[in-house]
Each structure stands twice: as C-alpha cells, then as structure tokens.
Amino acid sequence: xxxxxxxxxxxxxxxxxxxxxxxxxxxxxxxxxxxxxxxxxxxxxxxxxxxxxxxxxxxxxxxxxxxxxxxxxxxxxxxxxxxxxxxxxxxxxxxxxxxxxxxxxxxxxxxxxxxxxxxxxxxxxxxxxxxxxxxxxxxxxxxxxxxxxxxxxxxxxxxxxxxxxxxxxxxxxxxxxxxxxxxxxxxxxxxxxxxxxxxxxxxxxxxxxxxxxxxxxxxxxxxxxxxxxxxxxxxxxxxxxxxxxxxxxxxxxxxxxxxxxxxxxxxxxxxxxxxxxxxxxxxxxxxxxxxxxxxxxxxxxxxxxxxxxxxxxxxxxxxxxxxxxxxxxxxxxxxxxxxxxxxxx
Amino acid sequence: xxxxxxxxxxxxxxxxxxxxxxxxxxxxxxxxxxxxxxxxxxxxxxxxxxxxxxxxxxxxxxxxxxxxxxxxxxxxxxxxxxxxxxxxxxxxxxxxxxxxxxxxxxxxxxxxxxxxxxxxxxxxxxxxxxxxxxxxxxxxxxxxxxxxxxxxxxxxxxxxxxxxxxxxxxxxxxxxxxxxxxxxxxxxxxxxxxxxxxxxxxxxxxxxxxxxxxxxxxxxxxxxxxxxxxxxxxxxxxxxxxxxxxxxxxxxxxxxxxxxxxxxxxxxxxxxxxxxxxxxxxxxxxxxxxxxxxxxxxxxxxxxxxxxxxxxxxxxxxxxxxxxxxxxxxxxxxxxxxxxxxxxx
Numbered sequence: 001x002x003x004x005x006x007x008x009x010x011x012x013x014x015x016x017x018x019x020x021x022x023x024x025x026x027x028x029x030x031x032x033x034x035x036x037x038x039x040x041x042x043x044x045x046x047x048x049x050x051x052x053x054x055x056x057x058x059x060x061x062x063x064x065x066x067x068x069x070x071x072x073x074x075x076x077x078x079x080x081x082x083x084x085x086x087x088x089x090x091x092x093x094x095x096x097x098x099x100x101x102x103x104x105x106x107x108x109x110x111x112x113x114x115x116x117x118x119x120x121x122x123x124x125x126x127x128x129x130x131x132x133x134x135x136x137x138x139x140x141x142x143x144x145x146x147x148x149x150x151x152x153x154x155x156x157x158x159x160x161x162x163x164x165x166x167x168x169x170x171x172x173x174x175x176x177x178x179x180x181x182x183x184x185x186x187x188x189x190x191x192x193x194x195x196x197x198x199x200x201x202x203x204x205x206x207x208x209x210x211x212x213x214x215x216x217x218x219x220x221x222x223x224x225x226x227x228x229x230x231x232x233x234x235x236x237x238x239x240x241x242x243x244x245x246x247x248x249x250x251x252x253x254x255x256x257x258x259x260x261x262x263x264x265x266x267x268x269x270x271x272x273x274x275x276x277x278x279x280x281x282x283x284x285x286x287x288x289x290x291x292x293x294x295x296x297x298x299x300x301x302x303x304x305x306x307x308x309x310x311x312x313x314x315x316x317x318x319x320x321x322x323x324x325x326x327x328x329x330x331x332x333x334x335x336x337x338x339x340x341x342x343x344x345x
Numbered sequence: 346x347x348x349x350x351x352x353x354x355x356x357x358x359x360x361x362x363x364x365x366x367x368x369x370x371x372x373x374x375x376x377x378x379x380x381x382x383x384x385x386x387x388x389x390x391x392x393x394x395x396x397x398x399x400x401x402x403x404x405x406x407x408x409x410x411x412x413x414x415x416x417x418x419x420x421x422x423x424x425x426x427x428x429x430x431x432x433x434x435x436x437x438x439x440x441x442x443x444x445x446x447x448x449x450x451x452x453x454x455x456x457x458x459x460x461x462x463x464x465x466x467x468x469x470x471x472x473x474x475x476x477x478x479x480x481x482x483x484x485x486x487x488x489x490x491x492x493x494x495x496x497x498x499x500x501x502x503x504x505x506x507x508x509x510x511x512x513x514x515x516x517x518x519x520x521x522x523x524x525x526x527x528x529x530x531x532x533x534x535x536x537x538x539x540x541x542x543x544x545x546x547x548x549x550x551x552x553x554x555x556x557x558x559x560x561x562x563x564x565x566x567x568x569x570x571x572x573x574x575x576x577x578x579x580x581x582x583x584x585x586x587x588x589x590x591x592x593x594x595x596x597x598x599x600x601x602x603x604x605x606x607x608x609x610x611x612x613x614x615x616x617x618x619x620x621x622x623x624x625x626x627x628x629x630x631x632x633x634x635x636x637x638x639x640x641x642x643x644x645x646x647x648x649x650x651x652x653x654x655x656x657x658x659x660x661x662x663x664x665x666x667x668x669x670x671x672x673x674x675x676x677x678x679x680x681x682x683x684x685x686x687x688x689x690x
Contacts, residue, residue, distance in 0.1 A: 150640055154643055238520075245626060291502070297497055
C-alpha cells in the first residue's frame with residue numbers, strides 16, 4: 001500500500017483548519033486535531049487522522065454539534081455527571097478529565113461520568129494527561145454501537161468498549177494501559193483490508209459465525225471477539241455497566257442507531273498523596289518497571305512495558321513523519337479542498 | 346479422586362472452631378471460616394477450606410497475628426490508608442470494604458488502600474458484599490509472592506494479582522468480575538495435580554520455559570502465564586501498581602520471602618446516587634444482562650453472565666453439599682484433632 005509521509009505539525013495545522021472551516025472554535029478545532037494526530041504519533045493509526053473525514057461527515061449530518069459545550073448536570077465535591085450535549089467528544093472528554101484531576105487533587109479521589117458524548121478518540125490520551133499531572137486515572141468507556149460478541153455467543157452485542165489506566169512514573173512517560181476489550185479495535189480490520197492482509201482467526205467471525213482470516217468478513221455482517229476468553233468478556237461488560245449504564249449513556253444491540261459510535265464514559269482519578277505520596281509512587285513504580293525490563297525474554301521475544309510501544313512510536317514518527325495510506329490522504333485532501341482549506345506538505 | 350461431601354454449615358462451624366482454638370476471637374474466627382466456605386460454595390475450591398490448614402500453619406509460624414487489628418494510618422473524608430498489622434487478611438479486607446462503602450455513601454466515591462495485609466482469600470467476597478449494599482466496588486490486588494511471568498518473559502515476576510469488580514443489579518445477584526490476571530490461579534494447578542489431570546498448554550511453562558501439560562511443572566520451578574496476552578499482562582501490572590505500589594505493599598521477584606502471599610489492596614467504591622441513581626442502575630443493568638442472556642450461543646456453548654457460575658454453584662452446593670478431596674479433608678481433620686476440636690459430619 002502506498003503511504004504518504006506527513007509531519008505531525010502539518011497534520012495538526014491541517015486538522016485544525018478543517019474543523020475550524022466547519023465553524024468549530026479555533027481552540028477546540030486545534031484540540032481535536034491534536035488528539036487525533038497524537039493517536040497516529042503513538043502508533044494507533046486506527047484512531048488517527050482518518051477521523052478528520054469521519055468527524056466532518058458527522059458534523060455535516062448534525063450528529064456532532066460544533067456549537068455545543070458539555071455541562072455538569074449533577075455534582076458533589078468529588079463527583080460529577082456531565083451532559084456532553086453531543087459536542088465533539090474530545091471536548092467532553094477533556095472537560096471530564098480536567099474536572100476529574102481537579103476534584104481528585106481537592107478530595108483525594110473523584111469519579112466523573114458523561115452521557116450524550118460523541119466519539120472521544122483514543123482514550124489513553126486523557127488518562128495519560130492526568131498521570132502526567134501526578135494523578136492515577138482510569139477510564140471505563142462503552143461504545144454505543146455494537147460490533148463485538150460476548151464470550152460463547154454470536155452476533156454483535158457490545159461496542160469495542162475500551163479501558164484505559166495510567167499511573168505516574170518518575171520519567172515523564174507514565175505507565176499506560178489503553179485498549180479495546182475486543183481482541184482488536186475495528187480500525188485494525190480496515191487497515192488490514194486496505195493492506196490486503198490476512199488476519200488471525202481469533203479476531204473475528206464471519207456473518208455465519210465461522211472463523212475467518214478475511215478482514216472484510218467483519219464489514220459483511222461478521223463480528224469481533226472479546227479478548228482473553230471469559231476474562232476479557234467480563235471486562236467488556238464492566239465497561240458497558242460503568243461507562244454506559246451508570247452514566248445513562250446508550251446501550252443496546254441495534255448497530256444502526258444514530259448518532260454512530262457515541263461513548264459513555266466514567267473516569268476515576270486518585271491523588272497518590274492520600275496514599276504513599278506522589279514521590280514514593282513514582283520512585284517505586286519506576287523500580288517495578290525497571291524490574292520488568294530486566295526480565296529475561298522468551299527466545300525471539302521482547303518484554304515491553306505498557307505505554308512503551310507508544311513512546312517508541314512517537315519518538316520515531318516525530319523524527320521521520322507519520323505514514324498515511326494514500327487512500328486516506330486523498331480523502332483528507334478532498335475534504336480540505338471542499339472546505340477551501342489549503343493543504344501544505 | 347475420592348471426594349468427601351460436607352455441608353456448608355458444618356464446615357463453617359468447624360473452621361470457626363479451628364481458628365478459635367488457636368486463640369482468634371470467636372467473631373473473627375467465624376468470619377474467616379465464612380469467607381473460606383463461601384469460596385467453596387461459589388465453586389472456587391482453590392480459595393476454600395484448604396486454607397483452614399494453610400492459615401493455621403501461618404498463625405503458628407507467626408506470619409498471621411491473631412491478636413492484631415487493622416488501623417487507619419492516613420485519612421481524608423473519602424480515602425484511607427490502612428495498616429493491616431498482619432492481622433488475618435479477611436479481617437483487614439472486611440475493615441477496608443466496610444470503610445469503602447461507608448465513605449462512598451457519604452462522599453459519593455471512596456478509595457481505601459491496605460498494606461501489611463495477610464492473604465485476604467477470594468476477592469469477590471468483598472466486592473459482592475459492597476454491591477449487595479448498593480455500591481459499585483472494585484478491588485485491585487497484588488500478591489506479594491511471585492508466580493506469574495510477564496508477557497513475552499520468563500521466570501516468576503508477579504503474583505497472580507487478582508482484580509474484582511461488582512455492580513448492583515435488581516436481583517440480589519450482582520454482576521461480579523473476580524479473577525486472577527494469570528490464565529489460572531495457582532490453586533487450579535494443585536487441584537489438577539490431585540486429580541492427576543493434564544492441563545492446557547497456555548497455563549504454565551516448566552522451569553526451562555517450555556510449554557507443558559503437566560500440572561506439577563509449576564511447583565518444580567515453572568511459572569504461570571498472564572491471561573489474554575499483552576492485554577492481561579497490562580492488567581496484571583496495573584494490580585501491582587495500584588494494589589502494591591500505591592499502598593506501600595510488598596513487591597519484588599523473590600518468591601521465598603516471608604510472610605508468604607501477602608496482599609496489597611486498593612478498593613474503590615462509587616455510590617450510584619451520584620450518577621443515574623441506584624434504582625435506575627439496577628433496572629438498566631438488569632436490562633443489559635437479560636440482553637446478554639438472549640444472545641444466541643455458539644454451537645455447543647453457553648453464554649454466561651459474570652457471577653452466574655458462582656450463583657449456580659452456590660445453589661447446588663447449598664443443596665447437595667461441598668465436595669472436598671479426601672487428602673484435604675484428612676489434613677483438616679488432623680489439624681482439628683491436634684487442636685482438640687470435635688469434627689462432626
């Protein structure tokens with residue numbers, strides 16, 4: 001597949017221009033672009049600049065309300081429930097994680113939920129942001145458009161329901177867990193399709209429930225599988241209960257409801273000062289991580305720390321640029337031209 | 346393997362008598378026995394009455410201090426850090442979950458950590474207890490005696506580091522996630538050994554790092570594997586960071602340190618009234634669960650809800666009794682006789 005290499009800074013400017021051209025306030029447009037390009041930088045291309053096009057389509061259809069702002073509808077000193085008002089999901093998620101960190105620093109622990117929340121993008125962006133500010137953060141997220149079956153079942157039941165957790169470390173690179181509770185996110189299938197690659201048999205079933213190595217089988221009525229058998233499935237359902245049910249967000253097995261792919265979000269933040277303290281946490285977290293790095297790898301394998309692949313990718317792509325499939329790049333350029341946005345680079 | 350069938354009530358009385366005979370206050374002795382027998386009732390024999398013997402041994406060696414009580418050493422309205430003082434772990438865990446529920450009901454969300462905490466047994470006991478009182482509860486636990494490798498690595502690095510979460514439902518049977526972050530807990534290997542069964546190749550490696558179906562290979566210097574490849578490994582490490590590092594509990598890769606198998610524990614509790622409210626949470630959680638129960642199963646499979654196997658086992662074993670391997674039963678009877686405790690049934 002032909003790849004177009006673009007600098008992160010160019011892509012951020014382009015994305016901000018694209019969203020601003022549709023009427024989104026410049027500061028918000030910049031933040032959307034920043035989070036999406038950050039996903040590419042960290043190697044999560046499934047959550048990257050292709051969303052310039054997806055979100056623009058949702059804006060034009062009225063699914064994302066560029067004039068809306070999230071607002072607290074229920075509050076205690078340590079909790080809040082937020083109505084996202086279908087503002088861009090990144091704006092709601094930023095509002096939510098900032099509130100979580102602020103309340104955790106005042107009250108030692110906080111929990112913030114959000115409903116009517118558009119797609120928030122890569123969840124690790126927000127937990128990582130919190131951990132860099134010295135707070136332990138977790139996000140329990142449902143995706144209100146089903147694509148994944150349950151353990152032992154058939155058909156699309158839940159979304160890819162991601163979970164993320166970040167813990168401060170002494171280096172500015174927090175421990176970062178950030179993944180779909182399906183074996184893979186749906187975006188990985190699109191990438192495999194675009195690259196004409198076969199996929200492992202534990203990723204999906206085809207529309208008749210058969211194992212398949214064809215990445216197109218999912219789009220043709222198949223479904224994704226939860227990771228780790230019953231254990232991943234338990235986590236998938238926990239995301240549904242905490243991300244969606246507790247916050248009043250959308251659940252249900254109908255894949256065709258609008259808006260597409262909303263997120264129900266619960267963030268929990270903990271101030272380490274209420275426990276061993278931030279300095280001690282950072283020091284001992286680093287000690288545990290360096291212990292992991294000293295583990296002898298299995299022959300031909302590497303032992304990685306959660307977050308490390310992301311940091312490695314970011315370092316590389318900041319230097320060498322971000323590879324974008326030609327087809328995706330063409331769609332972005334077309335969109336920019338329609339909006340009268342100048343494409344550099 | 347010959348199994349001895351015992352009634353739950355008899356076992357609870359016997360366990361309470363055994364622990365009381367060693368000097369533990371009757372009420373605490375009853376609680377220890379109650380949690381261990383409840384593990385058998387719910388089908389988790391690896392965490393059941395065999396611990397009558399294990400804990401008695403640890404008491405006699407001074408690893409568990411039957412006169413100690415846990416105490417709060419650091420506190421805010423919504424958090425506490427607890428020194429377990431090496432009291433029986435169940436007593437510390439009960440103290441911790443009661444405090445978590447109490448603080449969550451007052452402050453909407455709470456986080457309680459514990460260190461110097463003896464083995465607490467089946468973690469789901471406590472989260473389930475909280476959910477039955479209308480509170481969402483999670484417990485992040487490390488086991489301070491390594492038995493599990495990391496993803497892509499060799500040798501024993503972390504404990505089986507369990508995670509548990511429970512969410513209230515309308516029926517008195519909460520959603521319950523409760524598992525080791527290894528593919529299986531070490532107790533499952535002992536059971537397979539006792540039954541002379543082979544085990545699946547993804548459970549352990551032998552001491553040379555080779556896949557094996559021999560349940561004895563673990564005891565002979567092998568190690569367990571984390572579940573779900575890198576995703577389960579991320580969770581395993583999260584338990585280490587939240588259960589142990591944040592609370593100041595024991596970490597490290599030396600498997601021979603005393604006391605054996607301490608737990609570092611972090612509990613997070615959330616009052617649903619700060620979000621959609623308990624009634625709405627229960628109603629909608631039930632709706633999601635009944636939706637799962639309507640999913641078409643794969644041929645020859647069943648779709649289960651997290652917690653359902655436990656409830657099914659409990660119903661059956663309350664009626665028909667708890668099967669105990671003859672060898673385990675003999676050890677319990679010997680212990681009782683040494684302590685002058687009368688064994689009925």
